[in-house]
Amino acid sequence: MHDTWRFMGRFARYVAAAILLAAGVNAGFAADWPARPITLMVPFNAGGSLDRMARGLAPYLSKELGQPVTVVNRPGAGGQVGTTWFLQQPDDGYTLLVTAATPYLPTNILVTGAKYTLDDFAFVNAQWSDYTMLAVHKDKPYKTLKDLIDAVKANPGRLSTGVTFGSAGQISTMMMLEALGIPADGVRIVTYDGGGPLRTALAGGHLDFSVVQGEGSETIRDFIRPLAVFRESRAKEWDAPPVNEALKWAGVTIPVLSGSIRALASSASFKKKDPQAFDKLTAAYKRALENKEFQSWLAANKIDGDWLGPDKTSAILNSNFEILKKHRQLLKK
Amino acid sequence: MIDFPAIADALRMLFGSWSPWLVMVPGLVIGLIFGAVPGLTTSMAMVIFLPLTLYMDFLSAMIFMTSIFTGGGFGCAIPAILVNIPGMPAAVATTFDGYPMAQRGEHNEALGLGLAASSFAEALSYLILLLLVVPIANFVLKLSSPEMLIVGLWGLTLIAALRGRHFARGLLAGMLGLLLGTIGFSARGDIRGTMGIDYLLDGIPEIPAMMGLFCAAELFKLMRTDYIVEKAEARRVSMRRILSGVRATFRHPRILVRGSLIGVIIGAVPGVGSAVANLLAYSEARRTVSDPERFGKGDPRGVIAAEAANSSSEGGSMATLLALGIPGGGATAIMLGAFAMHNITGGPRFIAENKPLVYAIIFSNFVQSIALMAIGIGFIYLAGSIVRTPVRVLVPSIFAISVFGCYAITGNIAGPATFLVFTIIGWQMQRYDYPVAATVVGLLLAQLVEGEALRTYQLSGGDPAYLLERPIALVLLVLLALSLLWPVLARRFKIGPKLAAESDG
Numbered sequence: 081m082h083d084t085w086r087f088m089g090r091f092a093r094y095v096a097a098a099i100l101l102a103a104g105v106n107a108g109f110a111a112d113w114p115a116r117p118i119t120l121m122v123p124f125n126a127g128g129s130l131d132r133m134a135r136g137l138a139p140y141l142s143k144e145l146g147q148p149v150t151v152v153n154r155p156g157a158g159g160q161v162g163t164t165w166f167l168q169q170p171d172d173g174y175t176l177l178v179t180a181a182t183p184y185l186p187t188n189i190l191v192t193g194a195k196y197t198l199d200d201f202a203f204v205n206a207q208w209s210d211y212t213m214l215a216v217h218k219d220k221p222y223k224t225l226k227d228l229i230d231a232v233k234a235n236p237g238r239l240s241t242g243v244t245f246g247s248a249g250q251i252s253t254m255m256m257l258e259a260l261g262i263p264a265d266g267v268r269i270v271t272y273d274g275g276g277p278l279r280t281a282l283a284g285g286h287l288d289f290s291v292v293q294g295e296g297s298e299t300i301r302d303f304i305r306p307l308a309v310f311r312e313s314r315a316k317e318w319d320a321p322p323v324n325e326a327l328k329w330a331g332v333t334i335p336v337l338s339g340s341i342r343a344l345a346s347s348a349s350f351k352k353k354d355p356q357a358f359d360k361l362t363a364a365y366k367r368a369l370e371n372k373e374f375q376s377w378l379a380a381n382k383i384d385g386d387w388l389g390p391d392k393t394s395a396i397l398n399s400n401f402e403i404l405k406k407h408r409q410l411l412k413k
Numbered sequence: 414m415i416d417f418p419a420i421a422d423a424l425r426m427l428f429g430s431w432s433p434w435l436v437m438v439p440g441l442v443i444g445l446i447f448g449a450v451p452g453l454t455t456s457m458a459m460v461i462f463l464p465l466t467l468y469m470d471f472l473s474a475m476i477f478m479t480s481i482f483t484g485g486g487f488g489c490a491i492p493a494i495l496v497n498i499p500g501m502p503a504a505v506a507t508t509f510d511g512y513p514m515a516q517r518g519e520h521n522e523a524l525g526l527g528l529a530a531s532s533f534a535e536a537l538s539y540l541i542l543l544l545l546v547v548p549i550a551n552f553v554l555k556l557s558s559p560e561m562l563i564v565g566l567w568g569l570t571l572i573a574a575l576r577g578r579h580f581a582r583g584l585l586a587g588m589l590g591l592l593l594g595t596i597g598f599s600a601r602g603d604i605r606g607t608m609g610i611d612y613l614l615d616g617i618p619e620i621p622a623m624m625g626l627f628c629a630a631e632l633f634k635l636m637r638t639d640y641i642v643e644k645a646e647a648r649r650v651s652m653r654r655i656l657s658g659v660r661a662t663f664r665h666p667r668i669l670v671r672g673s674l675i676g677v678i679i680g681a682v683p684g685v686g687s688a689v690a691n692l693l694a695y696s697e698a699r700r701t702v703s704d705p706e707r708f709g710k711g712d713p714r715g716v717i718a719a720e721a722a723n724s725s726s727e728g729g730s731m732a733t734l735l736a737l738g739i740p741g742g743g744a745t746a747i748m749l750g751a752f753a754m755h756n757i758t759g760g761p762r763f764i765a766e767n768k769p770l771v772y773a774i775i776f777s778n779f780v781q782s783i784a785l786m787a788i789g790i791g792f793i794y795l796a797g798s799i800v801r802t803p804v805r806v807l808v809p810s811i812f813a814i815s816v817f818g819c820y821a822i823t824g825n826i827a828g829p830a831t832f833l834v835f836t837i838i839g840w841q842m843q844r845y846d847y848p849v850a851a852t853v854v855g856l857l858l859a860q861l862v863e864g865e866a867l868r869t870y871q872l873s874g875g876d877p878a879y880l881l882e883r884p885i886a887l888v889l890l891v892l893l894a895l896s897l898l899w900p901v902l903a904r905r906f907k908i909g910p911k912l913a914a915e916s917d918g
Contacts, residue, residue: 125824153824155823156612156615156825157615158598160611160614164611191602192614238874240871245598246602268872270871271599271602271871273600273864276683276684279739280739281558283739284554284555285554286558299738299739299749299758299759299760300738302760381753
C-alpha cells in the first residue's frame with residue numbers, strides 16, 4: 081500500500097516534470113524560431129515583379145534571421161495554385177508567402193473560387209504598392225478628366241476603354257462611371273489578357289482611355305498623357321491631379337483603391353500559435369529594410385522598400401477587400 | 414536613316430574591348446541546348462542566366478542575351494527534324510517536312526537547310542532592323558485587334574493543308590485544338606471547361622500538350638522499328654551532306670526571303686512571335702509553289718520557310734523592344750529585365766540617345782549569325798548521333814526528358830500530367846488517322862484568335878462598319894483572300910505552274 085502511494089507520488093512527479101518540460105519546449109518555440117532554413121513562396125513566375133522583390137529581400141532577411149532564406153516559385157491561375165499550396169504547408173513559419181495582396185488575392189477569393197479567405201493570412205508588411213491612373217494617348221484631344229467625361233457623355237457607347245479582368249483598374253473605372261451616372265454600355269469596354277497587352281493598346285492609340293498601373297506604365301511614358309491618379313495625393317512620377325480633385329466639377333467622389341500591393345505574409349495560424357515568433361519575423365523584416373545596402377539595391381532596381389508593419393498593412397488590405405467585395409457586381413456583365 | 418558617325422562609334426564599342434566577344438559563344442551554345450531539349454525554352458535560358466548579366470556592361474549583356482536568342486532559333490529545329498518533336502512551338506512547322514527528310518536518311522541535308530536558313534534569316538532580320546527599326550515599331554503599334562484577328566485566321570488556314578488523308582478529320586482535329594485552347598479564363602473573365610481544377614484556370618499548358626501530341630504520335634510509331642533511319646549507311650553524320658543542305662537553302666531565295674520577312678513582321682507584333690511566324694511562313698510557302706502536294710512529304714522548301722521565319726522573328730521582336738520598350742514575347746520580356754538591371758528604359762528616346770549602342774547590338778548579331786553557322790555544324794555532329802541510337806534506347810530517353818521538361822515549364826505537376834494526357838489523346842488520334850499537327854495549330858492559335866475576335870467585337874461595339882475605318886485590316890483581308898484564292902486563280906488563268914517554277918527554281 082505504502083509502496084503504491086510512493087509509486088503514485090513518483091509517477092505524479094514524472095507527469096509534472098513532463099508537463100513542465102512540454103511547456104518549456106513550447107515557451108522555447110519562439111526563442112528557437114527560426115531553427116532551420118525558411119522558404120519564401122512566390123505564387124508567380126520567376127522574373128516577374130513579385131519574384132524580383134522576393135529575391136531581393138531573401139538575402140537581407142536571411143542576415144537578420146540567421147537562417148538561409150530561399151525563394152520557390154509555384155505559378156498558376158493568378159497565384160491561386162501557389163497560395164493554395166502555401167496554406168497546405170505546416171504552419172510553423174518555415175514557409176512564408178510573398179503575394180500580390182491586391183489585386184490577385186481578392187480576385188482569387190471573390191471571383192475564381194479559391195478555397196481560402198483573407199483571414200487565413202497574417203500580413204507582415206506591404207513593401208511595394210502601386211497606384212492606378214487614368215491615361216489617354218497623347219494624340220487624343222482630352223486634356224482634363226472633364227474633357228474626357230464630356231466626350232463620353234456626348235457620344236454614348238462610342239468611346240472605348242481597356243481593362244484587365246478583376247484588376248483594381250477595372251473596378252476603379254466602373255466605380256467612376258457609376259458615380260458619374262454613365263451606364264455600363266455608355267463606353268465600349270475592351271478586355272485584355274494582362275497589363276502588358278493593355279498598355280500596348282493604349283500606347284498604340286487604339287483605346288480612348290484606360291486606367292493603368294502608375295509606376296508600371298513607365299515604359300509607355302512617351303505615348304500617354306495622365307489625366308488623374310487614383311490616390312489621395314499627387315504622385316511624383318506623373319503630373320496629374322488625384323482623381324477626386326479631378327472629379328470635383330461633377331460633385332462626386334469615389335473610393336480610392338490601391339493598384340497593386342506586394343506583401344509578405346505568414347499563415348494566420350502561425351501568428352496565433354506563436355505570436356513571439358511572428359514578432360521576431362516582423363522585427364527582422366523591419367531591420368532588413370533599414371539596411372543601407374538593401375536600400376541602395378532596391379533603389380537601383382526601382383523596387384519600393386516601404387515599411388507599414390502588420391497592423392497598417394492588414395487595415396489597408398481589409399479596406400481594399402471590402403471595396404472590391406462591395407463592387408463585385410460591377411465585374412458581372 | 415543610317416547615322417554614319419554613330420556607326421563608327423558602334424564599331425569602336427564593339428572592337429574596343431574583348432568582353433563583348435567573350436559572351437557570344439557561351440550564349441549561342443546555351444541557346445542551342447535550351448532550344449534543342451524538348452521542354453526547355455529560350456526564355457527559360459534567359460531567366461536562368463539573367464543574373465549573370467549584372468556583372469557585364471550593358472552591351473555585353475545584350476550580346477549575351479541575343480546570342481541565347483539566336484542559338485535557340487536553330488536549336489529548336491534539331492529535335493523537330495530528328496525525332497519529330499519540336500523543341501519549342503517555334504519549330505512546329507519544321508517537323509512537317511524536316512522529319513520526313515530525316516526518315517528518308519536526309520537528316521544531314523535537313524539540318525544543313527535549317528542551319529543555313531536560320532543563320533541567313535537572323536542576319537537579314539537585323540539588317541532590316543538596322544534600316545527600318547523606327548518605321549517597323551510605329552507600324553506595329555498601328556496594329557490593333559481586327560488586324561491581329563486576321564493574322565490569326567491566316568494561320569488557321571494552315572489546318573486545311575495539314576489534313577492528312579481525310580479532309581473532314583483534319584478540320585475536326587483543328588476544331589478540337591481550337592476548343593481545347595479556349596479552356597480556362599477568357600479575357601472577359603469567364604471560366605470555361607476547367608472542371609474545377611485550379612491548374613486549368615490558365616488554360617491547358619501549350620508546350621506540354623504540344624509535346625504530348627507529337628511525342629505519342631511519333632514514339633508509338635517508332636516502336637516497331639530499330640532505328641529512325643532505316644538504311645544503316647544513311648545514319649552517318651556527313652559534313653559533305655550538311656554542306657549540300659546549306660547550299661540547297663540558297664537555291665530557293667524567294668522562299669527564304671519571304672519566310673524571313675514574315676518572321677520579322679510577325680515577330681515585331683507584341684504577343685505573337687515565332688510560334689505563329691513559322692506556321693504562317695510554312696503555309697505561305699506551300700500556297701505559292703507550283704507543286705504544293707510535295708509539302709509534308711519531306712520538301713526542303715518547307716524546312717527553309719519555317720526555320721527562316723522562326724529565326725528572323727528575333728530581329729522583329731528586338732525592333733519593338735528597342736524602339737518602343739515593349740516586349741513582344743517571353744524572351745524580350747526578360748531582356749527588359751536586363752534593361753532594368755542596368756537602369757535603362759527602352760523607348761523612342763532610348764534609340765535617339767543611344768544610337769551607337771543600338772548599332773553595336775545589331776552589328777554583333779551579324780557576327781552571331783556567322784558564329785552560329787560554325788557552332789551549329791559542330792552541334793549537328795553531336796546531335797546527329799540521335800539517328801544512330803537504337804529506338805529502344807531513344808524512345809524512353811525522349812519520354813523521360815520530355816516529362817522533366819514539362820515539369821520545368823509549369824513548375825508543378827500540371828506539366829507532366831498534361832503531357833501524359835495528351836500522349837494518350839495523340840496516340841488515339843494517330844490510330845484513327847486524325848492529324849495531330851492540325852490540333853496543335855488550333856491549340857497554339859486559339860487564344861490569339863478568340864481574344865482578338867472578342868476585342869474586335871468590343872472595340873467596334875458590334876458594328877461591322879468599324880472595319881472600314883481600319884485600312885490596314887482591309888488590306889490584310891484582301892491579301893488573305895487573294896492568297897487563299899491564288900491556287901484557283903492561277904489554274905484558271907494558266908499562269909501558276911510556269912511562273913512559280915521559274916521564280917522558285
